[in-house]
Amino acid sequence: xxxxxxxxxxxxxxxxxxxxxxxxxxxxxxxxxxxxxxxxxxxxxxxxxxxxxxxxxxxxxxxxxxxxxxxxxxxxxxx
Amino acid sequence: xxxxxxxxxxxxxxxxxxxxxxxxxxxxxxxxxxxxxxxxxxxxxxxxxxxxxxxxxxxxxxxxxxxxxxxxxxxxxxxxxxxxxxxxxxxxxxxxxxxxxxxxxxxxxxxxxxxxxxxxxxxxxxxxxxxxxxxxxxxxxxxxxxxxxxxxxxxxxxxxxxxxxxxxxxxxxxxxxxxxxxxxxxxxxxxxxxxxxxxxxxxxxxxxxxxxxx
Numbered sequence: 001x002x003x004x005x006x007x008x009x010x011x012x013x014x015x016x017x018x019x020x021x022x023x024x025x026x027x028x029x030x031x032x033x034x035x036x037x038x039x040x041x042x043x044x045x046x047x048x049x050x051x052x053x054x055x056x057x058x059x060x061x062x063x064x065x066x067x068x069x070x071x072x073x074x075x076x077x078x079x
Numbered sequence: 080x081x082x083x084x085x086x087x088x089x090x091x092x093x094x095x096x097x098x099x100x101x102x103x104x105x106x107x108x109x110x111x112x113x114x115x116x117x118x119x120x121x122x123x124x125x126x127x128x129x130x131x132x133x134x135x136x137x138x139x140x141x142x143x144x145x146x147x148x149x150x151x152x153x154x155x156x157x158x159x160x161x162x163x164x165x166x167x168x169x170x171x172x173x174x175x176x177x178x179x180x181x182x183x184x185x186x187x188x189x190x191x192x193x194x195x196x197x198x199x200x201x202x203x204x205x206x207x208x209x210x211x212x213x214x215x216x217x218x219x220x221x222x223x224x225x226x227x228x229x230x231x232x233x234x235x236x237x238x239x240x241x242x243x244x245x246x247x248x249x250x251x252x253x254x255x256x257x258x259x260x261x262x263x264x265x266x267x268x269x270x271x272x273x274x275x276x277x278x279x280x281x282x283x284x285x286x287x288x289x290x291x292x293x
Binding site for chain 1: 089093124129135
């Protein structure tokens with residue numbers, strides 16, 4: 001039981017590591033938007049102001065970021 | 080489903096994950112996801128990947144979902160107003176300035192190693208007397224970072240990311256207190272092999288009449 005938990009912990013840590021590397025590979029603007037969304041919990045409007053871009057572009061940036069992350073990490077999330 | 084539909088679906092899924100859909104849009108998307116299993120799978124995978132990456136980022140920075148507004152993370156709560164005793168008026172204005180700087184400084188953070196994203200810490204700074212131009216002088220590695228930041232970084236400073244509350248007029252002699260709480264985050268860019276710094280300043284300015292107790 002404890003061993004299983006240990007394995008799960010290691011697997012999760014490895015998954016996090018791969019996720020961080022995948023975020024690091026994102027193109028700059030995608031990564032900025034993604035980091036501001038997740039770490040700063042910014043709304044689209046706040047991200048737009050911070051990055052000095054139109055508010056309606058933020059959704060597209062995050063869409064593309066998530067699309068790339070899905071391509072990179074999709075397998076990680078399969079049960 | 081044509082390309083436009085596919086993009087539109089993904090955009091709506093993204094906006095849903097970020098809580099940016101209206102109730103009507105959310106209901107509409109929900110119905111579509113129920114109707115089309117492939118779309119539902121796309122939503123599930125996107126949500127799972129997003130959650131994994133978000134969790135990884137927050138863990139790397141020493142926080143978690145429940146502690147987002149805690150000391151270790153960034154507090155983006157609205158500006159608060161405080162009213163002191165005896166009618167003394169104190170206003171707190173929170174202004175966020177977010178800068179992203181690209182530092183081509185290989186080796187500083189162990190570039191290329193897996194643990195290449197992390198939190199550099201907090202640099203609190205308190206000034207009294209209303210001098211808004213002074214910068215904190217952090218020690219050690221952070222001092223180096225700030226030297227590079229100031230001198231040569233391709234830095235983008237944003238304006239206030241939160242509303243600022245105008246300071247109330249306080250007649251007569253007064254103290255202006257400006258408190259800066261700076262947090263630094265680093266994110267490694269695999270492609271350019273550079274470390275990006277994300278600096279977040281929380282600036283609180285308050286004013287009080289001289290001689291008043293807070």
